[in-house]
Amino acid sequence: MRLEGFLQISGKGRYLTGAVKKTKCLVWDLDNTLWSGTLIEGDRVTLKENAVETIKTLDSRGILQSIASKNDYNTAMSKILEFGLEEFFLYPQINWGPKSESIKKIAELINIGADTLAFIDDQEFELDEVSFSLPEVMCIRAASLDRVVEMEEMNPVFITEDSKNRRLMYMADMERNKAEESYSGPKEEFLSTLGMVFDISSASTEDLKRAEELTVRTNQLNTTGYTYSYDELDGFIKSSGHLLLIASLSDRYGTYGKIGLVLIEVSESAWIIKLLLMSCRVMSRGVGAIVINYLRNEARKRGVKLLAEMIQNDRNRMMYVTYKFSGFTDISREGQTIIMENKSLDDIPPYPEYVKLRFPKFL
Amino acid sequence: MTPEEIKTKVRAFLLKYIKKPDLQDDEDYFASKLINSLFAMQLVMFVEKEFKVKVEDKDLDIKNFNSIDSISSLVTRKLGC
Numbered sequence: 162m163r164l165e166g167f168l169q170i171s172g173k174g175r176y177l178t179g180a181v182k183k184t185k186c187l188v189w190d191l192d193n194t195l196w197s198g199t200l201i202e203g204d205r206v207t208l209k210e211n212a213v214e215t216i217k218t219l220d221s222r223g224i225l226q227s228i229a230s231k232n233d234y235n236t237a238m239s240k241i242l243e244f245g246l247e248e249f250f251l252y253p254q255i256n257w258g259p260k261s262e263s264i265k266k267i268a269e270l271i272n273i274g275a276d277t278l279a280f281i282d283d284q285e286f287e288l289d290e291v292s293f294s295l296p297e298v299m300c301i302r303a304a305s306l307d308r309v310v311e312m313e314e315m316n317p318v319f320i321t322e323d324s325k326n327r328r329l330m331y332m333a334d335m336e337r338n339k340a341e342e343s344y345s346g347p348k349e350e351f352l353s354t355l356g357m358v359f360d361i362s363s364a365s366t367e368d369l370k371r372a373e374e375l376t377v378r379t380n381q382l383n384t385t386g387y388t389y390s391y392d393e394l395d396g397f398i399k400s401s402g403h404l405l406l407i408a409s410l411s412d413r414y415g416t417y418g419k420i421g422l423v424l425i426e427v428s429e430s431a432w433i434i435k436l437l438l439m440s441c442r443v444m445s446r447g448v449g450a451i452v453i454n455y456l457r458n459e460a461r462k463r464g465v466k467l468l469a470e471m472i473q474n475d476r477n478r479m480m481y482v483t484y485k486f487s488g489f490t491d492i493s494r495e496g497q498t499i500i501m502e503n504k505s506l507d508d509i510p511p512y513p514e515y516v517k518l519r520f521p522k523f524l
Numbered sequence: 525m526t527p528e529e530i531k532t533k534v535r536a537f538l539l540k541y542i543k544k545p546d547l548q549d550d551e552d553y554f555a556s557k558l559i560n561s562l563f564a565m566q567l568v569m570f571v572e573k574e575f576k577v578k579v580e581d582k583d584l585d586i587k588n589f590n591s592i593d594s595i596s597s598l599v600t601r602k603l604g605c
Contacts, residue, residue, distance in 0.1 A: 482564050
């Protein structure tokens with residue numbers, strides 16, 4: 162079980178050791194947590210002191226928020242609306258099912274790991290139920306509400322332009338997903354309706370905070386899982402032996418922000434991709450393959466070999482598949498570490514037509 | 525499962541992603557630009573789930589996935605029938 166700060170829950174918990182896992186999304190209970198009183202019993206509920214302040218502070222830090230409440234959906238949502246808070250909650254789960262199921266659903270819909278979720282509730286029973294089914298979720302007692310914003314788990318290492326806009330970007334995702342679900346034609350045809358623009362550029366000093374944030378936040382679509390500090394990244398953009406590229410994506414629903422990062426070690430005869438990562442939010446957009454094709458084309462132009470390091474774990478298989486299907490083959494393997502080489506630089510497929518590409522003029 | 529049954533399932537899956545009702549069994553849809561590696565992972569997951577086989581690292585070759593025929597022979601080989 163993951164525990165808030167130094168509070169122990171029901172005597173069963175244990176304290177966290179080592180690095181604190183930062184929260185990406187806080188899930189709120191409603192009755193006697195967000196507000197005082199029980200809606201279904203006809204109470205005139207009033208917002209808890211500090212609740213709004215907490216919500217707005219977390220939001221400005223790029224921490225997403227949602228709801229897991231046992232209530233009547235319409236009654237609860239109209240109350241939320243009355244308080245003017247509806248815009249802050251993504252995918253609210255208001256139903257009579259177990260809260261662990263609601264939380265699983267939220268993690269799935271936002272597409273983040275349950276170990277980055279926190280849950281706040283006033284009922285021991287609910288906290289226990291969630292801890293039992295999802296021990297990786299951080300559980301917080303409603304009595305600690307006033308302390309939430311101070312908790313280390315609620316203080317991201319960085320607050321970047323992308324983190325400030327994160328909720329809006331997820332809101333745009335909700336709109337896209339709705340459009341995608343209701344689209345009856347083939348997926349590729351749907352993608353071409355989005356009017357996507359994909360931009361790759363050399364990272365500049367302004368991008369470094371976001372670049373570091375990406376290496377820390379991205380697990381699934383990450384080829385090696387290497388994390389780099391701001392200073393290390395700054396070293397790479399100044400070094401002639403490295404290239405640091407950052408990618409962004411936008412479409413008619415808005416921007417996805419800076420969603421990709423590539424670190425290449427450059428030598429006279431070879432480019433070695435040390436890190437290739439993409440935000441999970443662009444998983445189904447095919448941009449990872451576009452980046453690889455771009456690197457293949459650039460390597461061919463320069464007459465250098467294209468190698469890639471891959472460190473396999475239980476979550477990043479998709480990146481291995483992407484490498485494999487983009488013409489990379491394993492040339493050596495030691496434990497989970499694989500060196501791959503792209504031996505088909507003469508046979509590079511064209512870029513897909515559903516996305517407009519902007520590549521740097523010089524690297 | 526017969527190769528014909530496998531092919532029918534694979535075709536139905538592919539047509540959710542690409543617009544080509546007359547897709548041929550031996551048609552390389554990666555080469556013909558119909559789909560790109562965007563669908564690679566979906567394709568791999570589909571094969572594993574639908575036919576209950578484990579696609580191993582060594583099977584992860586685009587040649588095993590680039591046509592209805594090649595997926596069918598991969599699955600047949602994996603199922604050992």
